[in-house]
Amino acid sequence: MNAEKSVSQKNTHTLPALLIKHAEAFGDNRIALREKEHGIWQSVTWSAYLEHVRDFSLGLTSLGLKPGKSLGIIGNNRPEWIYAEIAAQAAGAIPVGIFQDAILNEVAYIINHCEAVMIVAEDQEQVDKILDMQAELPHLKKVIYTDPKGLWEYDDEILIDYYEVERMGQAIAQENPKLFTKNVHSLKKSDLATICYTSGTTGNPKGTMLTHYNIISMVASLNEADPKHPDDQFLSFIPLPWIVEQTMSVFSSLYSGYTVNFPESPDTATADLYEIAPSLVVASPRMWEGISRQVMVKHLDASFLKRFVYDLCLPIGYRWADFRFAKQKPPVVWKILYWLAYMAMFRALRDRLGFSKVRSALTGGAALGPDVFRFFHALGINLKQIYGQTEVAGYSTIHRDGDINFDSVGCPVSQAEIKIWEPDAEGVGEVLSKGPGLFQGYLKNEAATQDTIIDGWLHSGDAGYFTDDGHLVIIDRVKDLMHLKSGARFSPMFIENKLKFCPYIVEAVALGHERDFVTGMICIDYKHVGKWAEDHRIGYTTYTDLAANEDVYHLIEREVVRVNATLPKKARIKRFLLLYKELDADDEELTRTKKIRRSFINKKYAEEIEGLYGDTDVLPIESCIQYQDGKTATLCCNLIIRTLEAKDEQDARMKKKSFWKRFKGEI
Numbered sequence: 001m002n003a004e005k006s007v008s009q010k011n012t013h014t015l016p017a018l019l020i021k022h023a024e025a026f027g028d029n030r031i032a033l034r035e036k037e038h039g040i041w042q043s044v045t046w047s048a049y050l051e052h053v054r055d056f057s058l059g060l061t062s063l064g065l066k067p068g069k070s071l072g073i074i075g076n077n078r079p080e081w082i083y084a085e086i087a088a089q090a091a092g093a094i095p096v097g098i099f100q101d102a103i104l105n106e107v108a109y110i111i112n113h114c115e116a117v118m119i120v121a122e123d124q125e126q127v128d129k130i131l132d133m134q135a136e137l138p139h140l141k142k143v144i145y146t147d148p149k150g151l152w153e154y155d156d157e158i159l160i161d162y163y164e165v166e167r168m169g170q171a172i173a174q175e176n177p178k179l180f181t182k183n184v185h186s187l188k189k190s191d192l193a194t195i196c197y198t199s200g201t202t203g204n205p206k207g208t209m210l211t212h213y214n215i216i217s218m219v220a221s222l223n224e225a226d227p228k229h230p231d232d233q234f235l236s237f238i239p240l241p242w243i244v245e246q247t248m249s250v251f252s253s254l255y256s257g258y259t260v261n262f263p264e265s266p267d268t269a270t271a272d273l274y275e276i277a278p279s280l281v282v283a284s285p286r287m288w289e290g291i292s293r294q295v296m297v298k299h300l301d302a303s304f305l306k307r308f309v310y311d312l313c314l315p316i317g318y319r320w321a322d323f324r325f326a327k328q329k330p331p332v333v334w335k336i337l338y339w340l341a342y343m344a345m346f347r348a349l350r351d352r353l354g355f356s357k358v359r360s361a362l363t364g365g366a367a368l369g370p371d372v373f374r375f376f377h378a379l380g381i382n383l384k385q386i387y388g389q390t391e392v393a394g395y396s397t398i399h400r401d402g403d404i405n406f407d408s409v410g411c412p413v414s415q416a417e418i419k420i421w422e423p424d425a426e427g428v429g430e431v432l433s434k435g436p437g438l439f440q441g442y443l444k445n446e447a448a449t450q451d452t453i454i455d456g457w458l459h460s461g462d463a464g465y466f467t468d469d470g471h472l473v474i475i476d477r478v479k480d481l482m483h484l485k486s487g488a489r490f491s492p493m494f495i496e497n498k499l500k501f502c503p504y505i506v507e508a509v510a511l512g513h514e515r516d517f518v519t520g521m522i523c524i525d526y527k528h529v530g531k532w533a534e535d536h537r538i539g540y541t542t543y544t545d546l547a548a549n550e551d552v553y554h555l556i557e558r559e560v561v562r563v564n565a566t567l568p569k570k571a572r573i574k575r576f577l578l579l580y581k582e583l584d585a586d587d588e589e590l591t592r593t594k595k596i597r598r599s600f601i602n603k604k605y606a607e608e609i610e611g612l613y614g615d616t617d618v619l620p621i622e623s624c625i626q627y628q629d630g631k632t633a634t635l636c637c638n639l640i641i642r643t644l645e646a647k648d649e650q651d652a653r654m655k656k657k658s659f660w661k662r663f664k665g666e667i
Contacts, residue, residue, distance in 0.1 A: 013189035014212040016053070016090040018254040020184065023050035026257065030230065033079045036264040036272055044079060046257075052079070052166065054180045057087035059169030061183075063118065063142055063160075067092025070114040070195065074098040074107065074129075075122025077236045077262050080146040080162060082250060084120040089193055089212075090184050096195045096207075097241030099592040100126065101585070106592075108133050111140065114195055114207055114443060118142045120162065124150035131156065189213040195443055196243050196390050199591035207443030208390045218393040218437035219247065219255045221413035225398050226360055226384070232258035233278040233357075237269040238287075242593055244364050244386075247394040248282050273354030281361040285368040286594045288383070289500050291353065292375050296503040297528045301535075313341035317378030324377065325404060346379050355381050362386050364395065365593055367474055369497030373406035385409045387474060391458050392416065393437035397472050408471035418472060419457075420465055427465040430478050432457040480598055482513035490518065490571040496596075498563045504529050504555060507583050507590075509601060510573070511609055519612040520576040521605065522556060523583055529555070544637055547578040553642055560644065575612050577641045579605075580621065608639060617641050 012021050022032070026046040033044040044052070065071060071088040073081055073095055085095040096114045098107055100122070107129055111119065117139055121127045123146070130143050145151055146162040173180065193212045197205040234253065238245040253260050258280065263272035273281075283291075299310045320338040323330040330338070350356050361376070364386035376383040384399035387409035396418060399410035412418045416435040423429035434457050441449035452459055463481055464474040475481065476491040483489050492510035499508040499522065506525040512518035526543050529552060533540055540546040556578060564572040583589040588600055602609065611619035619639040 013216065014089065014184070014187045014191070015193055015215070015251065015254050016086055016184045016187065018216075019046075019050055019053060019086055022046050022254070022257045026230070030257075031259050032253075032257075033082065033260050033262070035079050035262040036268070036275075039264070041261075041275075049079075049083075052083045053086045053090060054173060055166040055169035056083050056162075057090040057169065057183065058172040058180060059165035059167070060087060060093070060118070061091050062168050062172060063165065065091055065093050065118055068094070070094045070096050070116040072096050072098055072111055072114070072116035072119040073240075074102070074119065074126050075100050075146065076266060077238075077240050077245075077249070078122065078146065079262060080120070080122075081240055082260070084144075085194070085250060086254075089187070090180065092183065092187065092191070094192045094195055096197070097246070098197075099239050099241050101239075102592065103586055104129055104133055108136050109204055110197055110207075111137050113204075115139045118144060120144045120146065123147040127151060127154070127159070131158075134158070187212070189216070192440070194246070196246065197241065198390050199593045199595055206445055206448055209440040209443055210390075210393050210437075211440060214393040214437045214439060215251050216255065217415055218395065218413070218435070219251045221415040221435075221437075222247070222252065222395050222398065223256060225400055225413050226362070228252060228256040228258055228280060228360075230257040232256070232280050232359070233261060233276055234258055234280040234282075235261045235263065235269070235273055235276050235278045235354075237263050237266065237273075238282065238284060239592070242365070243388075243390040243394050244282060244284070248280070251394070270354070274352065275354075277351075277354055277357045279357050279359045281355065281358050283361075283363060284594060285363055285366050285372070285497075288363050288368060288372055288376065290506075292372050292501065293503045293506075293525060293528060295349070295353075297531065300503070301531075309345050313345040314378060316341040317346060317380070318374060321374055321377035324402075325406060327402070342380060350379055350381065355379075358382065360384065362398075364388065366595055367409075367476075367493055367497060369494075369501050370406045371498065371501035375501075377404070377406075387472065389433075389458070389460060391439045391452065392433055392435065393439065396433050396435070396437075405467070405469075405471045408467060408473045410472065411470050412472070421457075421459070423465065428463055428475060429465070431460045431462045431464045431472070431474070433460060434458060482510075484512055484518070484570060485514060485516055486570065488568075488570040490568075492598075495520070495563070495567065495571065495573070498566060499559070502559045502563075504532065505559060507596075509583075509596060509598075511612065515613060517574040518571055519609075520560070520573045521579050521608065521612075522560075522576055523579050523581075524552065524556065526582070543582070544580040544635065547580055548637065548640060550640075553578065553640060557642055557644065564644070573644065575641055575643050577608065577612060577619075577639055579608075580623070580635060580637050580639065611639065611641055617643070 012018050023046045028045040028047045030046055031043045032046040032049040035042050071093050073084050088095040096116060098110050118141060119130055121130060121143055127143060127145050142160055143158050144160055144162050144165055148161060189212045191212060192209055193215055194210050195207045196210060197207050234248055236249040249260050261276050263269040316337050358381055361381050361383045386395045387397040388395040396416040397410040397412050416433055418433045420429040421432045438458055461478055462474050463476055463478045464472055466472055476493045480492060482492055495510040496508040499505050504525055505522055507523040509521045510518060524547055529546060538551055546552060560573055560576055585592050589597060619641060621637055621639045623635045
C-alpha cells in the first residue's frame with residue numbers, strides 16, 4: 001500500500017481518500033466488511049476492500065467511464081455495491097443508487113435522467129430489467145453483473161462480468177501502480193460524490209447532488225453527537241439507495257472505520273441480526289413498528305407463565321423509561337425492580353431480537369410514534385430519533401444520550417443551523433436548515449432548486465417547532481396538515497403512527513381535511529391477523545376475504561377505540577374501513593422508503609373516501625389490481641364501512657376497563 005500512503009497523508013477530504021487512510025492504518029488486521037454467503041460469514045479486510053475498489057475503478061476506466069459521467073447501481077446490499085460506489089468516485093465519476101424493487105418505468109427514469117453510461121446490476125432479475133428496456137436507454141453502454149447465475153446463456157455485448165472488470169483493473173494496476181493513487185489525489189472536495197434520488201412523494205424523484213465536502217462535514221457532525229468507533233459492528237439491511245443507509249454503510253463507516261455486515265438476503269436479515277448482535281442499528285420507522293408488532297403477537301401466543309412475566313415486567317420498563325425521559329434519577333426501589341425485570345425478561349428478549357450489544361439504535365426517514373419509542377426504551381434499547389433530508393446529506397438533528405424526548409427528533413448537530421419560518425401563535429412553522437451539508441441543487445431541475453433553497457436556507461416542507469430545551473418537534477409535512485370544517489387542526493401522521501402501534505395494523509391513512517370529522521383507511525397485517533384468525537377458527541382464503549371478515553372488523557375496531565381514547569376529541573376517528581389490499585410502492589401508493597403518497601391515494605381511492613363520508617355502510621367496489629409480473633385483474637368486492645360509537649361512550653367504556661386491560665391496550 002506504499003503507493004497509497006502519500007494520498008492519505010496529503011488529504012482525507014474525499015471518500016476514496018478515507019478508504020486509503022483506513023487501509024493504511026488497519027491493513028489486514030481489522031475487518032472492514034463481512035457478508036454471509038451459503039450460511040458462512042465471509043470477511044473482507046481493509047486492505048482487501050481497497051484492492052477491490054482499486055481494481056474495479058481502473059477496470060471501469062478501461063471500459064470508458066470518464067470523469068463526470070454517471071454509474072448506476074441496482075441490487076441488494078452487498079460489498080460489490082460499496083466497491084462500485086467508491087470505485088466510481090475514485091475514477092471521477094458519479095455513482096447513482098437505484099432501489100432494487102423499483103419497477104421498469106422507475107428504473108428507466110433514473111437511468112435516463114442521470115444519463116448513466118454503465119449499470120452495475122446484481123443478478124439476472126436486475127439484468128433482465130435493463131435488457132427489457134435497452135432500446136429506451138440511449139446513454140447506456142455497459143451492464144456489469146455481479147452474480148452470473150442464470151446468465152450463462154446470455155449473449156449480448158453490453159453484458160460483462162463484474163470480476164472480469166476487476167481483472168482488467170488488476171492488469172492496469174500492474175502496469176501502472178500509481179495510476180489509482182493519481183486518480184484519487186486529483187479529486188477535490190467540491191467534486192460530486194453521488195446523486196441521491198429523493199423518495200418522490202409528489203411525483204418523479206429528484207436527483208440530489210452531493211459533494212464529498214457535503215457528506216464528510218455532516219458525517220463529522222453526526223459523529224460528534226453520536227460517536228462511532230472502529231470496534232463497532234453494523235448490519236446493513238435498509239436499501240442502500242436511501243440516504244440513511246448510505247450514511248451508515250458507506251459515509252460513516254469510511255469516516256469512523258467500523259465493520260459493516262451484509263445479510264445473506266433481505267429475508268434473513270432478522271436472523272443475521274441475531275448472529276451479529278451489532279452495536280449500531282439503524283432501521284426505518286416501519287421496521288421498528290414491525291419488530292414491536294412481532295413481539296406483541298408472540299406475547300399473545302405465549303404460555304400463561306410467559307404472558308404473566310411479560311405483563312408484570314413491561315410496566316416496570318415503561319416507568320424506568322419515563323424516568324430517563326424526564327432526566328430524573330430513579331429511586332433505589334425502581335432500580336431494583338428494573339434489574340429484576342431485566343433479568344427476568346428484557347435481557348432474553350433483547351438477545352432474541354439481536355439487540356443484546358446495541359449501544360446506539362437510530363430511526364429516521366419519518367416520525368416514529370411515541371408508543372413505539374417508549375416500548376423499546378422500556379426494553380433498555382437506546383433508540384434515538386434522527387431527522388434530516390437527502391438535501392442536507394443525511395442528518396440535521398439527533399437525540400443525545402441522556403437527552404431523549406420521544407415527541408421530538410432531537411437537537412441540531414454542531415454544523416447544522418435550523419430555524420422555524422413564519423411561526424404561528426403556537427410557534428409552529430416550516431422547518432428551514434442550512435450548513436456545510438447543503439446540497440448543490442437538483443440535477444436538471446433549476447426551478448425546483450430555486451424553490452427549495454431560498455436565501456441560502458433549505459425549505460424542508462416539514463411543519464415543526466422548538467421546545468424550550470432546544471428539541472425540534474416535527475408535526476407533519478406542511479402540505480399534509482389538515483383542518484376540519486370546524487377549524488380544528490390535526491396531524492394525520494400522528495394518528496397513523498398511533499394506529500400502527502398495534503400487532504394487527506401495518507398501514508393507515510387518516511383523512512378529514514375540510515370535512516366534518518376524521519375517518520381512516522386501514523391495512524391489516526396479513527400475517528398477524530391471519531394467525532389470529534386461525535387461532536379463533538375463522539376461515540379465509542385471501543387478503544381481501546380476511547379484511548372483509550366481521551370478526552376482523554371487531555378486532556380492528558377495538559384498536560381504533562383504544563387509539564381514539566388517546567386523541568383529542570375533535571381528532572378522533574368516527575368511521576373507518578379495512579382496505580381490500582395493502583398499500584404498495586409498486587402501485588405508487590407508497591414511496592420506495594414506505595412513505596404515503598397522499599395526493600395519489602386521494603385520487604385512487606376517491607370513491608372509498610367519499611363512501612366514508614356518506615351514509616352507507618356497504619360500498620360496492622370494482623378495482624384494477626396489477627401484479628408484479630405486469631398482469632392485471634379486476635377485483636370486485638363489497639367494502640364494509642364501520643361507524644364508531646359516540647366519543648363520550650368510548651371514554652366511558654375505556655374507563656371501565658381493568659388496569660391490565662387498559663395496560664394491554666397501551667402496548
